[in-house]
Amino acid sequence: MMPFSVREFEALARDRLPRYAYDFIAGGADDEVTVRANEQAFARLRLLPRVLRGQPGRDLGTTLFGAGITMPVLLSPTAFHRLADPAGEQATARAAAKAGTVLIASMASTVPIGDIATAGGADLVLWFQLYIQPDQAVTDALVKRAEDAGCRALVVTVDSPVLGWRQRDHHNEFHDLPAGLYCENMRGLAGDSGVRSIAMVPELSWEHIDRLRQTTELPIVLKGLMHPADAVTAVEHGVSGLLVSNHGGRQLDTAVAAIDAVADVAAAVDIPVLMDGGVRRGTDVVKALALGAHAVGIGRPVLWGLAARGEEGVLDVLELLRGELDRALALTGCASVRQVTSDLVREVRC
Ligand SMILES: Cc1cc2nc3c(=O)[nH]c(=O)nc-3n(C[C@H](O)[C@H](O)[C@H](O)COP(=O)(O)O)c2cc1C
Numbered sequence: 567m568m569p570f571s572v573r574e575f576e577a578l579a580r581d582r583l584p585r586y587a588y589d590f591i592a593g594g595a596d597d598e599v600t601v602r603a604n605e606q607a608f609a610r611l612r613l614l615p616r617v618l619r620g621q622p623g624r625d626l627g628t629t630l631f632g633a634g635i636t637m638p639v640l641l642s643p644t645a646f647h648r649l650a651d652p653a654g655e656q657a658t659a660r661a662a663a664k665a666g667t668v669l670i671a672s673m674a675s676t677v678p679i680g681d682i683a684t685a686g687g688a689d690l691v692l693w694f695q696l697y698i699q700p701d702q703a704v705t706d707a708l709v710k711r712a713e714d715a716g717c718r719a720l721v722v723t724v725d726s727p728v729l730g731w732r733q734r735d736h737h738n739e740f741h742d743l744p745a746g747l748y749c750e751n752m753r754g755l756a757g758d759s760g761v762r763s764i765a766m767v768p769e770l771s772w773e774h775i776d777r778l779r780q781t782t783e784l785p786i787v788l789k790g791l792m793h794p795a796d797a798v799t800a801v802e803h804g805v806s807g808l809l810v811s812n813h814g815g816r817q818l819d820t821a822v823a824a825i826d827a828v829a830d831v832a833a834a835v836d837i838p839v840l841m842d843g844g845v846r847r848g849t850d851v852v853k854a855l856a857l858g859a860h861a862v863g864i865g866r867p868v869l870w871g872l873a874a875r876g877e878e879g880v881l882d883v884l885e886l887l888r889g890e891l892d893r894a895l896a897l898t899g900c901a902s903v904r905q906v907t908s909d910l911v912r913e914v915r916c
């Protein structure tokens with residue numbers, strides 16, 4: 567059966583994946599209140615369309631840090647793509663390149679960043695997601711690997727001073743990768759022991775961001791920031807972009823839905839604001855743009871596509887969202903993503 571929505575890809579992925587892998591992808595922290603809230607919050611937002619603005623076609627393109635992309639939908643960083651498909655992040659990179667959008671490769675990828683870049687080719691706009699490590703030399707080596715691979719931005723995840731409590735993973739005893747899979751970016755670095763060598767740093771602070779700012783010329787995006795006061799501080803520390811996110815509900819449970827944090831952050835700063843968490847439809851993208859986001863990221867949908875049909879599945883997911891976004895723009899009376907304004911959304915009580 568050909569899936570006609572992101573949700574249908576989830577059903578296919580569920581059928582194909584071993585239980586522990588499906589649960590790792592679907593799951594979140596504690597009671598998964600925020601996992602559900604991310605999607606529910608989009609449902610509470612409703613669109614107020616404009617009519618009779620007669621446009622022959624829509625322009626979905628946008629730019630980020632000087633790079634043109636064909637639509638404001640990015641691939642958010644997710645770990646362990648080879649759990650979903652043997653070609654792993656190489657398949658994802660080829661799909662992202664074909665779709666013409668940004669792949670944010672996870673530091674916890676099961677293919678080394680250099681090989682991801684090679685698979686994507688010259689067309690791929692590749693960014694690298696980084697967990698700052700306790701050993702500065704390890705962080706520096708990771709940054710160097712990302713720079714050497716041609717990555718055009720560093721996405722520093724700041725919502726994980728400790729790892730969230732993932733109950734499904736505990737029940738499934740999923741604490742390490744199956745034989746043959748490895749956190750390839752960590753290979754050969756001090757203390758390398760695969761998954762366990764990725765450390766969370768409880769003392770993470772703005773000083774770490776300052777130090778990173780001094781070690782690289784790449785634009786730095788902070789991922790997992792939700793509070794407008796932190797957004798203002800980020801700009802003071804030379805940060806180039808923000809990815810408003812609660813890590814898909816995998817870190818702090820009962821955190822507000824990501825989409826509900828976007829407007830205040832976007833109002834507080836002049837740098838590009840991105841968001842991820844719960845984006846499943848083109849109408850969700852329109853809502854995020856209306857609330858001030860420059861683009862959105864998708865996490866689980868990429869893995870569902872990959873598990874269902876490999877590279878083609880990821881491309882299908884991206885093209886489904888592109889089609890939905892195009893229709894949603896037409897139906898709200900917008901000829902381009904720039905025409906999506908805040909008056910097009912209303913919040914209702916469910
Ligand atoms: C299986 C899985 C693995 C993830 N791995 C990472 C990671 O390595 N680094 C990171 O910053 N975020 C990671 N995330 C969070 C995503 O980047 C993103 O914030 C989240 O998935 C967005 O929500 P969505 O899945 O509802 O689209 C992961 C999410 C999932 C579902």
Ligand SMILES: O=C(O)C(=O)c1ccccc1
Pocket residue numbers: 645674761764813816
């Ligand atoms: O699962 C995650 O959400 C995640 O961010 C992660 C972090 C370290 C290793 C693997 C995944």
